Amino acid sequence: MQKKGEMLTENVVFIILNLAFFAIIILFLFLKMGSAAPIEEKYAKQIALLVDAARPGMLISLDISEAVEKAEDKDWPLEKIISIEDNVVMIQLRDDGYYVYSFFNDVDVQVSDILEGDKIELKIK
Amino acid sequence: MNFLIKNKHGSEKLLSVYWFAILFIVAAGIVYMALLFYGIPYDVREAEANLLLNKVSDCLVQNQYLNNEIFLEGFEETFLEKCGLTFEVENFGEWKDDQYYVEFFIFSFDDTQEKNKGGILTGAKAGEFHLRDLHSTKLDKSPFGIERSFYALDESNVMYVVEILSIVNKEGKNVR
Numbered sequence: 001m002q003k004k005g006e007m008l009t010e011n012v013v014f015i016i017l018n019l020a021f022f023a024i025i026i027l028f029l030f031l032k033m034g035s036a037a038p039i040e041e042k043y044a045k046q047i048a049l050l051v052d053a054a055r056p057g058m059l060i061s062l063d064i065s066e067a068v069e070k071a072e073d074k075d076w077p078l079e080k081i082i083s084i085e086d087n088v089v090m091i092q093l094r095d096d097g098y099y100v101y102s103f104f105n106d107v108d109v110q111v112s113d114i115l116e117g118d119k120i121e122l123k124i125k
Numbered sequence: 126m127n128f129l130i131k132n133k134h135g136s137e138k139l140l141s142v143y144w145f146a147i148l149f150i151v152a153a154g155i156v157y158m159a160l161l162f163y164g165i166p167y168d169v170r171e172a173e174a175n176l177l178l179n180k181v182s183d184c185l186v187q188n189q190y191l192n193n194e195i196f197l198e199g200f201e202e203t204f205l206e207k208c209g210l211t212f213e214v215e216n217f218g219e220w221k222d223d224q225y226y227v228e229f230f231i232f233s234f235d236d237t238q239e240k241n242k243g244g245i246l247t248g249a250k251a252g253e254f255h256l257r258d259l260h261s262t263k264l265d266k267s268p269f270g271i272e273r274s275f276y277a278l279d280e281s282n283v284m285y286v287v288e289i290l291s292i293v294n295k296e297g298k299n300v301r
Contacts (some may be wrong), residue, residue, distance in 0.1 A: 106211040
């Protein structure tokens with residue numbers, strides 16, 4: 001009887017350890033998948049390349065719905081998502097980080113507020 | 126019979142050790158793949174180098190003709206400004222506005238020569254010259270460079286050969 005009890009306890013511990021193990025793995029993957037950093041990087045580089053390809057007088061419309069969604073998740077003010085100073089684009093979707101990327105096209109860029117459909121407009125001067 | 130039972134119990138314990146070893150290997154694999162996937166930055170240097178090259182091409186050839194200004198003395202000093210370029214970059218690691226390099230050369234057209242290139246008439250360089258050497262090493266983390274040559278006419282219909290090289294480094298934000 002004692003042996004059976006021991007085996008049961010061993011098995012229960014074994015199963016709990018396995019479950020804990022997989023839970024940690026899944027949690028790690030979800031944390032990585034939900035991170036704002038790749039979205040910040042993607043939009044910063046995308047905007048920098050768009051500006052590099054642009055000419056003065058152009059008006060560029062860009063869908064940033066993924067960034068808006070993430071900023072809302074993180075309670076980050078939407079008007080602070082994108083800023084362009086000198087020739088550096090900064091995207092910030094959270095309190096504890098941001099991403100910056102520079103462009104080589106020597107133009108002034110004016111960024112609009114977020115428009116209907118989670119779009120922004122970049123006015124190249 | 127007793128022997129078999131004892132042996133079975135031992136093999137179960139041994140199995141659980143192997144099971145944890147397998148779990149550990151699987152977990153390490155998953156963590157490694159996730160870190161690899163989310164840790165590698167988007168490499169946009171090829172697009173950037175192409176855009177830089179296009180920008181310089183547009184500067185050298187305007188209204189379908191070779192820009193006469195490039196033959197003027199002192200063009201090299203004002204090359205970036207005249208072509209609407211700035212090589213200032215954000216503060217990151219050891220970057221010091223040294224992440225770009227661009228050069229162009231104008232040759233006379235000579236169809237008796239290789240690649241129709243006659244004598245060199247003018248040219249200009251801007252940015253970090255060191256990147257040119259690094260680019261030529263062709264290593265994995267080398268700066269990304271693109272070369273292009275094309276023919277151009279001036280307003281008197283004289284033909285020239287134009288060669289441009291653009292290089293973008295930005296290592297750390299595009300490749301690690």
